[in-house]
Amino acid sequence: MGKSIVVNISELTAKHKISMRELSRISRVRHAALSELANGKRESINFSHIVRIAEALDIQDIREIIDLVDTTEKEL
Template identity: 55%
Template sequence: MPKRVSVKIHKLTQNKGISLRERSCLTDIRHATLSELANQKRQNINFQPIERIAEAFGIKDIREIIDVIDVKE
């Protein structure tokens, strides 16, 4: 089965009880960038936003931010 990388921004915002806009301010990442990541609109992922999210929220396990999932054909 084919795989793809999933960025779990929506899940993180729900778990932390904050909006994408608030997360944007806290991480100094453009709101548009976070929105594209959250909605799986990016073909390439730069690690800098992932690192900023992890740092801002004390995340030590990258699997809280990204995951590899099966794609249904």
């Protein structure tokens, strides 16, 4: 069993009733970068993006943005 990091962009936009495009505008993070984070397509996370998202949505706890989850290895 392993761990992976999940970025909760979709949940945040739904909770705050804004589009990803609006989050991009208010956080000054490119829409493409937000989309890649939301879809698990990024291999690394830019900490400045996390800070900008937190500031834009007035988030005090980073765990609202990112989460560490258990993953199961796929069987071959």
